[in-house]
Amino acid sequence: MVQIATPRGKWIGARVKRVEDPRFLTGDARYVADLTLPRMVHAAFVRSPYGHARIKGIDASAALAAPGVIAVITHADVASVPPLQDPIALDGLKKTPQTILASDKVRFVGEPVAVVIAEDRYLAEDAAELVQVDYEPLPAVTDAEAAMAEGAPLLFEDLGSNVVYDQTYRFGDPDSAFQQADRVFKKRLHTNRFMASPMETRGCIGQYDRGLGELTFWSSSQMPHMLRLSLAGFLGIPEQKIRVITPEVGGGFGQKMTMYPEEVVVAFLARHLQRPVKWIEDRRENLMSATHGKEQIIELEAAVKNDGTLLGLRATCIGDGGGYSFNTASALVEPQASALMMPGLYRVAHYEGRVVAVVTNKTPVGAFRAVGWTAGHTARELFFNEIARELGMDPVEFRRKNMIHEDELPYTTCTGQVYDSGSYVKSLDMALQAVGYDELRARQEELRAQGRYLGIGISPYVEPTAWGSEIALQVGFPFPSHDNARVSIEPSGKVTVAVTTHSHGQGHETTLAQVAADILGVDLADVTVVFGDTASTPWGMGTYASRSAVIGGGAVTLAAQEVREKILKIAGRMLEADPADLVLADGKVSVQGAPDRSVTLAEVAVSSYFVNSVRAEGEDPTLTATRFYDPKATYSNGCIVVVAEVDPETGQVRLDRVVSVEDCGTILNPMIVDGQIHGAVAQGIGGTLYEHLVYDDQGQLLTGTFMDYLLPTATEVPPIQVEHLETPSPVTVQGIKGMGEGGLMASPAAVAGAVIDALTPFNPKVEELPLSPERILRAIGTITD
Numbered sequence: 134m135v136q137i138a139t140p141r142g143k144w145i146g147a148r149v150k151r152v153e154d155p156r157f158l159t160g161d162a163r164y165v166a167d168l169t170l171p172r173m174v175h176a177a178f179v180r181s182p183y184g185h186a187r188i189k190g191i192d193a194s195a196a197l198a199a200p201g202v203i204a205v206i207t208h209a210d211v212a213s214v215p216p217l218q219d220p221i222a223l224d225g226l227k228k229t230p231q232t233i234l235a236s237d238k239v240r241f242v243g244e245p246v247a248v249v250i251a252e253d254r255y256l257a258e259d260a261a262e263l264v265q266v267d268y269e270p271l272p273a274v275t276d277a278e279a280a281m282a283e284g285a286p287l288l289f290e291d292l293g294s295n296v297v298y299d300q301t302y303r304f305g306d307p308d309s310a311f312q313q314a315d316r317v318f319k320k321r322l323h324t325n326r327f328m329a330s331p332m333e334t335r336g337c338i339g340q341y342d343r344g345l346g347e348l349t350f351w352s353s354s355q356m357p358h359m360l361r362l363s364l365a366g367f368l369g370i371p372e373q374k375i376r377v378i379t380p381e382v383g384g385g386f387g388q389k390m391t392m393y394p395e396e397v398v399v400a401f402l403a404r405h406l407q408r409p410v411k412w413i414e415d416r417r418e419n420l421m422s423a424t425h426g427k428e429q430i431i432e433l434e435a436a437v438k439n440d441g442t443l444l445g446l447r448a449t450c451i452g453d454g455g456g457y458s459f460n461t462a463s464a465l466v467e468p469q470a471s472a473l474m475m476p477g478l479y480r481v482a483h484y485e486g487r488v489v490a491v492v493t494n495k496t497p498v499g500a501f502r503a504v505g506w507t508a509g510h511t512a513r514e515l516f517f518n519e520i521a522r523e524l525g526m527d528p529v530e531f532r533r534k535n536m537i538h539e540d541e542l543p544y545t546t547c548t549g550q551v552y553d554s555g556s557y558v559k560s561l562d563m564a565l566q567a568v569g570y571d572e573l574r575a576r577q578e579e580l581r582a583q584g585r586y587l588g589i590g591i592s593p594y595v596e597p598t599a600w601g602s603e604i605a606l607q608v609g610f611p612f613p614s615h616d617n618a619r620v621s622i623e624p625s626g627k628v629t630v631a632v633t634t635h636s637h638g639q640g641h642e643t644t645l646a647q648v649a650a651d652i653l654g655v656d657l658a659d660v661t662v663v664f665g666d667t668a669s670t671p672w673g674m675g676t677y678a679s680r681s682a683v684i685g686g687g688a689v690t691l692a693a694q695e696v697r698e699k700i701l702k703i704a705g706r707m708l709e710a711d712p713a714d715l716v717l718a719d720g721k722v723s724v725q726g727a728p729d730r731s732v733t734l735a736e737v738a739v740s741s742y743f744v745n746s747v748r749a750e751g752e753d754p755t756l757t758a759t760r761f762y763d764p765k766a767t768y769s770n771g772c773i774v775v776v777a778e779v780d781p782e783t784g785q786v787r788l789d790r791v792v793s794v795e796d797c798g799t800i801l802n803p804m805i806v807d808g809q810i811h812g813a814v815a816q817g818i819g820g821t822l823y824e825h826l827v828y829d830d831q832g833q834l835l836t837g838t839f840m841d842y843l844l845p846t847a848t849e850v851p852p853i854q855v856e857h858l859e860t861p862s863p864v865t866v867q868g869i870k871g872m873g874e875g876g877l878m879a880s881p882a883a884v885a886g887a888v889i890d891a892l893t894p895f896n897p898k899v900e901e902l903p904l905s906p907e908r909i910l911r912a913i914g915t916i917t918d
């Protein structure tokens with residue numbers, strides 16, 4: 134069932150097939166790895182094999198003598214480049230500078246120490262093995278709580294502690310709430326470290342033109358303009374002399390938001406060597422040196438009345454940031470986001486949240502789809518299941534009782550977020566109805582009598598979207614976060630939309646074209662969406678934090694409306710009619726009520742560009758408008774329900790059903806929204822049952838290939854049923870809300886909730902994820918050692 138809440142044209146809301154897909158499916162798409170430039174050389178990084186070690190010396194002589202080697206570069210060669218560090222401006226956040234090649238110390242396995250440049254990649258890889266680095270191994274620490282303890286090995290001796298941030302925020306009066314409680318419950322959950330695993334790994338090419346003093350930089354990045362700004366700052370090249378091009382980008386999921394040390398090294402060397410330099414990451418490098426995600430230790434306390442009313446919450450969110458509080462990501466991204474959103478869609482008037490960020494000898498953590506929220510949401514929802522069970526309530530009833538109801542919206546949370554609109558109870562009810570909740574509970578009883586264990590996991594959510602300047606400033610992000618769109622009608626009457634948001638799988642070439650096509654009354658095929666090149670797009674932030682539908686779509690709407698007004702003005706002169714009486718549709722402008730009095734859009738465009746008489750004196754002949762958009766935050770919501778069966782003999786989980794109800798306001802393209810949910814839920818299934826970046830206590834990554842790091846495949850992901858509700862946002866252009874992350878925010882709680890619910894007769898104790906068969910058997914006491 135799709136409820137249509139807003140009037141719309143032909144395209145917005147239509148299930149249009151993605152216009153970009155044919156080139157992906159036929160192999161015609163071009164990624165960085167596909168590009169070859171004359172005189173291009175290749176980089177292979179020498180990476181630390183130690184989790185923690187001092188570098189006593191590097192001998193590159195054997196590597197330099199190897200065939201085809203052009204240069205071996207170490208920290209000494211790039212020492213003029215300032216170290217990278219996180220840009221978050223929050224009092225009390227300690228900085229952990231990272232030189233682009235390690236100088237005196239390495240702090241995680243995979244940290245770049247040197248780079249070999251050779252005529253081809255094979256020669257570069259061979260020579261990289263010949264670089265002799267003299268390491269003095271140091272004791273490592275790979276657990277956040279151990280890193281906080283007195284006497285732990287210090288990653289940054291000068292900081293005197295591995296804790297880079299520790300702040301407690303209080304909202305309302307949590308102490309009184311806990312005094313008034315009938316019952317106080319506690320829970321601890323250590324969420325697993327897993328990662329984005331985009332199909333295309335990282336990669337870049339730098340080319341420097343000495344004559345022009347210009348750097349062209351191709352990168353698999355989500356944020357071309359921000360990358361250009363950062364490269365300019367670190368390399369001392371004027372920003373206007375750098376062009377960043379992101380050809381096809383095969384997924385990012387937050388991992389490609391960051392400017393990485395490898396990128397700065399490659400750009401530096403392109404200028405230094407006066408030859409194009411290419412680096413394409415392999416999967417092993419990606420697993421050990423691209424940012425990881427999601428690992429937190431969360432402790433929760435709830436003050437509850439006997440009737441199930443939630444009076445207050447306390448949360449401690451400890452983020453294991455890995456070796457550095459990372460450039461443009463920060464060790465804060467996980468625990469801060471988790472703590473801020475801990476109240477979720479529940480009425481929590483009194484709340485205390487402690488945010489702790491710690492460095493350990495593991496790969497740095499960065500943004501990964503629903504950063505922070507996945508861990509916090511999972512911990513809270515599993516906690517609420519436990520509380521309901523203890524109180525003898527159905528988990529649905531506990532939620533319904535404490536959930537913000539529709540008539541309370543807009544609702545300002547105790548942490549200061551304004552939930553603009555939504556369908557919290559309605560989406561819960563819809564998901565339960567779709568899955569047949571009451572019948573399933575009865576079936577669960579029947580099956581238990583037969584020794585089979587079925588479980589139902591329920592995960593209602595509210596998802597912050599449309600990260601603009603308001604949210605950026607709230608969390609200390611130093612850049613205002615607006616984006617731009619330039620909409621042009623070319624003299625041919627066709628439309629070019631240049632945007633600063635960035636599609637790396639989301640399908641913006643389709644959805645943003647849908648927006649423009651409706652406003653300009655043209656066919657979708659007549660609109661081309663351009664992005665991913667700083668030379669052909671206005672300045673903007675890029676794509677992350679589910680912001681493109683709202684901010685990109687909003688900017689396109691505003692610019693297209695301005696162009697539309699201009700078209701009507703010119704057409705009015707051509708038709709000798711008042712623009713207010715004109716209709717723009719199906720590629721032509723006609724007089725209302727007199728459809729034969731019309732001109733085609735191409736005729737209007739040609740006249741505007743080339744016929745002076747249709748223009749007033751000095752009027753701009755081009756049909757172009759550039760508009761920015763910087764909305765207030767808007768909040769999507771939904772509910773995911775999972776049905777699973779667990780075999781208590783083997784610990785195997787079979788997912789039977791996944792139902793997702795999604796409310797992202799005005800939907801641009803339901804098919805794309807469905808696809809976003811499918812992908813995000815698949816990642817959630819992986820992160821709950823299979824994916825785990827495991828380290829030994831010396832900081833060795835034990836899951837360094839896809840043989841050990843298990844991604845779910847089609848066999849593990851059941852069909853996902855998506856239902857839509859549409860509650861338009863009152864605070865955004867067109868009522869659009871974002872939705873790209875909700876599936877990964879909410880599905881782990883539904884999957885884990887279903888597994889735990891199935892095992893209720895065994896009284897399972899789950900304090901760690903993922904729920905591997907072994908963990909499941911431990912949770913129910915089958916394995917005890």
Ligand code: MCN
Pocket residue numbers: 331383384385386387501502503598637638639640641644645676677678679680681682683797798799800801802803805806809812869870871872873874
């Ligand atoms: N959409 C829509 N109607 C809405 C909301 C969204 O049709 N009301 C469409 C949008 O037009 C867009 C898609 O759904 O095509 C996601 O929109 P949005 O929520 O605005 O998210 P963004 O486009 O800004 O993408 C970012 C988001 C995030 S934060 C991560 S992480 C993520 C994700 O999208 N990374 C992805 N989805 C991804 N999908 C792919 N294939 N690859 C990634 O790297």
